[in-house]
Amino acid sequence: MIERLPRARPGSAALQALVDDLAEQLGRSVAIDDPLVRMICTSRHFGDEDPVRIRTLLQGRADSDGIRYVLAQGVTQWSGPGFIDGRDDLGLLPRYVVPLRERGHLLGLMMIVAPQQVLTEQETKAIARAARAMSAQMYAEHLATDTEETDARDLLLELLGTSPVARDAARQRALDRGLLRETPHVVVSVIQVSRGQEPSGQIEVALRGAVEGFRQTRSAHGIMAVERDRAILLQVRDRPPGPDELGEQSRRIIEALGTFLDASAAPVVGVGGRQARLADAWTSYEQALVAVRAARRLPARKGVGDWEELGEFAVLLQLPEHALNESLIPKPLRTLTEANDDPRLRDTLLCFLENAGSIPKTAEALQLHRTSLYYRLRQIQQITGLDLDNGADRLILHMGLRIEELLASRADDVRV
Template structure:
């Protein structure tokens, strides 16, 4: 909810115009609104009742490019969404978009004197919002510095930051900690919009029913440290991450393609730096493995967690074992790869592999002999199986077609 000063400015302008006025933040989230003047539409009513606009409305408004506007304009109405046309003023200060002032104007019939009044009040609103933002930024800077310290490489700096966090009351001394990293790809968003979106997506998780959190946001990523009395379940963290992704998909263009990495569940603040390193690895997994649906969890990565320790320049097709490359390039290679993968996933069990592939055991034995002849490896030998299994895992990470010699 907006400050009392903003509310007074909005009410005064609405009374002068005899039109409904609303102030939203840069993510088209409700800050404050005037009373109605018989011009309310379904979107306005839902926003007032819910305290926020629907995701489809937010996306519709942002798709008009309002985050890049430097002068007022009209947002066309949309009957399917229940939205009347609005006159929109981008509220800027020193180049930064602070929010949007909107006046319901279905007929686009605002007079010059009315737009002049809107401009005058918009300048006062922007000044008030800028002053409030400066206060928030000062608090946020301190929190970011402490978070950077407690997640850093220096044991001394970690200990100092940990004590300062506890002494300041930013976080309680809880027995469990987990770090989530959110990464956003370079996109066409205007300057500052990604940071605003990241803050908006994470703000609901700074304090929840089961955890206390501290967040740090930069132009292309965010870090969320949460501490809690009991270790959070994988399902809880997956659901939380899905909500963050959903919010970012609403606030940002599709090219941003946000991914999340969830670290291991550490032993309180003292072990949060370990969870942070694991979260970075999990985020790499989310970026490389589409089947994860943009959320990687360290505790579910298994052997991928080891492979993803390799730097990007080393994680390439040269890591595929030559026997596997030979198999992939052979006639019927795709079918044989499927058979090999299933055989290894079922720990070499012939009955379970045949059942999973829905083929007769005789056919399975034939395929396995083919695989051994092509690769020159013995599937009864543990080391040979490991070579092929790790090779398939590398292939999953590369996400590329079968390599050639």
């Protein structure tokens, strides 16, 4: 399956020259990928190209199955070069893989097509010499890029911080430097992953790779920050996002992270409320943090929480984690649960409350005769001791059901 994954940044002319020189020496196809196995630059073909290479070049998109396979070989943790087997079902020939490192940083992976998984001593020496030169060149380019990203990250964190004075100063710097512009539509998304089997560095690289393609789009302009196990994306837009635009963006980010990371990463995205001023971006950020908790706790949301769709959950999820426990469930609701193992009464109560106490709508939704519905509602009132015609009593039961829904998923929240 081909997914719409972001491309790696293209390599410099100097790096391309090193790749071309090595390929000519070896008479083999050589490519440099980033740590997420996205192509940075590649040599010409020498008759050894395979379907994976051709698809990548022609479509300009990553083959997600191929990426997953290569990463599953643990190449980003290798201390030295080695071969990976081919996969006929993927159209992938064996490759000689060289991790390109400098001062502890994994900068990329050199991939050399080697169908027989055999290289001469002369070839391996030439590859080692080229790898040292490539690593040095990529490290110099990495330093320049890293400085820019660090500056943008620090500015964004100040813009979303708790100090009004620092926020205002950061906003002005962002405008002066052209990193952001004043628009009537501002939104912040927070992307969070669980710390599973993946090394910390690989998580940060994956987050950056999955999110960076949304900094500049046809409809949005923004900046991002990556910290340990989360990324923050601030976007400004000249027009309001479409009905499902931010949801689709969030799903694409989750899909990309599913390609780059193990399933234990369990990524979620929280989307903050839409704000009308850049000065209020911090509000959208705080809301996005709540939406992340919703995405983690409510499986029905499939990893995406949107503040503007949370309803009463937006209030409940602002409670501290230690306070969100069974003690919050109202006694009348606990009595209903203890008195009747039949889930039909609870289902009827929830449907009734979701339909604002409308008997016709509830009966239709449950496909239940109204006489039977009235009977169930009387049972609920007798057991709970509450009056379903009373707004305050209905609110108690409705909030209790929402709290139970939050508690039903015991997945631990990742600290944000």
